[in-house]
Amino acid sequence: MFAEERLEKIIRLLNDRGKVVVKELSEIFEVTEDCIRKDLKTLEKDGLIKRTYGGAVLNRQSAANSNIVNRRSLNIEAKRTIAEKAFEIIMPNETIFLDISTTNILIAEKLAGGNKRVTVVTNMIDVINAFSKSDHVKVIGTGGVYYKELDGFVGSTAIETISRYKVDKAFIGSVGVNIFDKSVTTFDIEDGNTKRAIISAGKSVYLVMESKKFYMDGVYKFADLFDIDAVIVDTDPEEQILKELEKADVEII
Numbered sequence: 001m002f003a004e005e006r007l008e009k010i011i012r013l014l015n016d017r018g019k020v021v022v023k024e025l026s027e028i029f030e031v032t033e034d035c036i037r038k039d040l041k042t043l044e045k046d047g048l049i050k051r052t053y054g055g056a057v058l059n060r061q062s063a064a065n066s067n068i069v070n071r072r073s074l075n076i077e078a079k080r081t082i083a084e085k086a087f088e089i090i091m092p093n094e095t096i097f098l099d100i101s102t103t104n105i106l107i108a109e110k111l112a113g114g115n116k117r118v119t120v121v122t123n124m125i126d127v128i129n130a131f132s133k134s135d136h137v138k139v140i141g142t143g144g145v146y147y148k149e150l151d152g153f154v155g156s157t158a159i160e161t162i163s164r165y166k167v168d169k170a171f172i173g174s175v176g177v178n179i180f181d182k183s184v185t186t187f188d189i190e191d192g193n194t195k196r197a198i199i200s201a202g203k204s205v206y207l208v209m210e211s212k213k214f215y216m217d218g219v220y221k222f223a224d225l226f227d228i229d230a231v232i233v234d235t236d237p238e239e240q241i242l243k244e245l246e247k248a249d250v251e252i253i
Contacts, residue, residue, distance in 0.1 A: 006031075007039055011048060014058045017240055018180045021055040058215065078210045078234035079103045083110050085232050085253050086171055086208060094168040095119040098127045099198050100152040100191060101173025103208040105130060111137055121165055121201075123194065124152035140165075147190070154194040162197040170202025171232075174209050176216035179244040182225040185218030192222030199227050206253075207231045214241050225250055 006029055013020050013028075022040070026033045040056045043049045049056045083106035090096060090111065098104040098120055108130035111118060115136060122128060123142040131139045144158030172195055176185045184207065186192045199205050211233045230251035236242070237252070245252055 003039070007043060010039060010043065014049065014056070019052070019055055019057045023054070025055075075210055075234075079106050081234040082208050082210070082232050083107045086206065087111065087114065089206075089253070090116060090118060090169065092116045092118065095121065095165075097162075097165070097167045097170040097172075097198050097202060098122045098124065099170070099172045099195060100124045100150050100154070101171070101208060103173060104171055107171060107208070121162075121167055122152075123154065123158050123162070123198075124150075126151050145190075147188075150188065150191055154188070154190040158194055159197040162194070162201050165201045166203065167201055168203055170198050170205045171208050172198055172205065174207050174213060175218040176213050177207070177209070177225065177231070178217060179214060179225065179241050179248075182248060183217075183221045184223040184225060184228065185221050187218050187220065189220050192220040195222045199223055204229045209233065211235050211237045214238075 009029075010020060010025065013025075022033050022036045025036045029036070040049065040051050043056070044051050044059075048059055050059045079102060082103050086107045087110040096118060098108055100123060104124065105126045108120065108127045111120065112130050112134040117136045119138040119140065120127070120131065121140045121142070123144065128139055128141055131137045142153050142158045142161040144153035144161065145155045146152070147154055174184050175187060177183070178185075186195060205228050207228055207230070209231065214237050225245070225248040228250050230253050231245065232253045242252060
């Protein structure tokens, strides 16, 4: 087996398992442990993994913090795929929550262009604006302290309003999910606390995010995977991620 092929297979094992051990890799590939250590050193130099005592783990990325305006233009096709899936599971006459998320703007646009009579509760200005010409959608804004960078309302006043609602489905954005420690993260503490209130308000809670975010982390944990009912993604993640989601009783859509 060529070294390049072995490196590729090590990455696949890491995607499946989350971590690898030098001794086990040596047995799998029938090479010396020193050879495996050199392989891991090469992968670490390329920024793909982080070596640990006796093995290695995937090098998770820290999600880049940017305001909503900048994020709206990123990964548009992936977000449209997610929005289509979300639109399909929203039933007529339901009350839903769309939180601060660029994907949720696209869900709002789908609802505005459709004919499903629904009630939308939201703390995001661009979601409210999406329904400016839609007579079939009732829109409720939370109010609260406006954060320009987030294009929405977060904090204690918004949370107090949210706590009075019980919605059929809550659609929540996230900058990262770590299936191994079960954390769901965002950038901002006030945004995170508001998202936690939205989770409490939802009879069913859906994360809307691109599959690549299973390999990213934000700086503030606002939920555990066990708080989530389903994750709506653009493409199916790796097999190990699917297994961990199943263990946490989280559906993938």
